[in-house]
Amino acid sequence: MESPSSNPTPDILVFGSRADRHAVEEGLVFAPKFDEHGLIPAIATDVASGAVLMVAYMNEESLRETLRRGEAVYYSRSRKTLWHKGGSSGHVQVVREILVDCDQDALVLKVDQKGPGCCHVGYTGCFFRGVPFGADLPETTPDNPLPLHLTEAGKAYDPKAVYG
Amino acid sequence: MESPSSNPTPDILVFGSRADRHAVEEGLVFAPKFDEHGLIPAIATDVASGAVLMVAYMNEESLRETLRRGEAVYYSRSRKTLWHKGGSSGHVQVVREILVDCDQDALVLKVDQKGPGCCHVGYTGCFFRGVPFGADLPETTPDNPLPLHLTEAGKAYDPKAVYG
Numbered sequence: 638m639e640s641p642s643s644n645p646t647p648d649i650l651v652f653g654s655r656a657d658r659h660a661v662e663e664g665l666v667f668a669p670k671f672d673e674h675g676l677i678p679a680i681a682t683d684v685a686s687g688a689v690l691m692v693a694y695m696n697e698e699s700l701r702e703t704l705r706r707g708e709a710v711y712y713s714r715s716r717k718t719l720w721h722k723g724g725s726s727g728h729v730q731v732v733r734e735i736l737v738d739c740d741q742d743a744l745v746l747k748v749d750q751k752g753p754g755c756c757h758v759g760y761t762g763c764f765f766r767g768v769p770f771g772a773d774l775p776e777t778t779p780d781n782p783l784p785l786h787l788t789e790a791g792k793a794y795d796p797k798a799v800y801g
Numbered sequence: 802m803e804s805p806s807s808n809p810t811p812d813i814l815v816f817g818s819r820a821d822r823h824a825v826e827e828g829l830v831f832a833p834k835f836d837e838h839g840l841i842p843a844i845a846t847d848v849a850s851g852a853v854l855m856v857a858y859m860n861e862e863s864l865r866e867t868l869r870r871g872e873a874v875y876y877s878r879s880r881k882t883l884w885h886k887g888g889s890s891g892h893v894q895v896v897r898e899i900l901v902d903c904d905q906d907a908l909v910l911k912v913d914q915k916g917p918g919c920c921h922v923g924y925t926g927c928f929f930r931g932v933p934f935g936a937d938l939p940e941t942t943p944d945n946p947l948p949l950h951l952t953e954a955g956k957a958y959d960p961k962a963v964y965g
Binding site for chain 1: 813814815816817818826827828829830831832842844846850851852853855856867868869870871896898899900901902903904907908909920921922924927928929930931932933934935936938940941942943945946947948949950951952
């Protein structure tokens with residue numbers, strides 16, 4: 638058996654049962670729900686500004702990796718593999734706090750985003766466009782569908798320089 | 802044909818095509834992606850504090866309703882029906898800003914949450930519990946699964962008094 642110093646995080650990480658709905662909703666045991674694809678949404682917010690940076694998904698393995706490492710590890714639905722955010726770009730997300738909601742079917746990660754941003758197209762965060770609504774809704778036609786507007790002044794970095 | 806004053810929002814609200822990935826990711830046309838269940842996740846944040854209040858889902862009809870009303874209308878996956886948030890409790894979410902991410906498969910709604918809170922168990926927001934990670938991970942066993950800790954001082958209202 639290894640000493641605690643060489644094994645800082647437990648090998649076994651037991652989650653709770655979801656059998657008791659009241660316990661899931663109000664109790665103090667972690668019992669995350671994974672959907673039919675084995676995924677739970679994880680919302681990364683900037684720990685300093687509170688801005689929502691991105692929405693990604695975790696499978697059970699990536700959630701356990703995130704809990705152990707303290708850096709965000711997601712599951713890439715397109716590449717069907719674990720995705721250590723920033724593993725190639727260096728733009729890792731150091732986790733400062735993890736929150737779970739009442740149903741325990743969604744997570745919030747408050748992160749210290751390293752580097753200029755997290756969005757693969759070059760913005761600080763992925764939510765760089767606004768959608769008009771209410772009194773601001775324009776007339777739309779098939780040739781003029783509902784427009785978006787930029788909410789960030791510009792890109793924070795050149796994705797080609799980072800990702801090639 | 803009605804005059805603009807009696808018809809403040811357009812009857813026709815045309816979304817864009819998702820055929821061109823670059824246009825979806827960086828263009829200025831709204832082209833939301835609905836998953837295989839016809840849903841898109843919508844993250845409601847408090848426009849004042851930036852805190853994530855809740856994660857819910859919209860189908861196309863509820864998204865159109867939200868855009869027209871300027872109040873959050875979700876799709877209840879459990880009740881399989883449109884869900885005008887606050888319709889029964891009065892705790893409506895007045896939308897101040899709507900953002901969409903690079904893939905256009907997730908929305909952020911910055912809302913003015915009316916009433917004491919949005920969570921059905923009585924807290925201001927649904928993310929009222931924290932998950933330990935990294936150096937704070939305890940030893941766990943089947944009898945002692947991973948614990949949570951409260952991150953809010955207490956409930957903001959009595960859900961029984963509101964929902965009966």
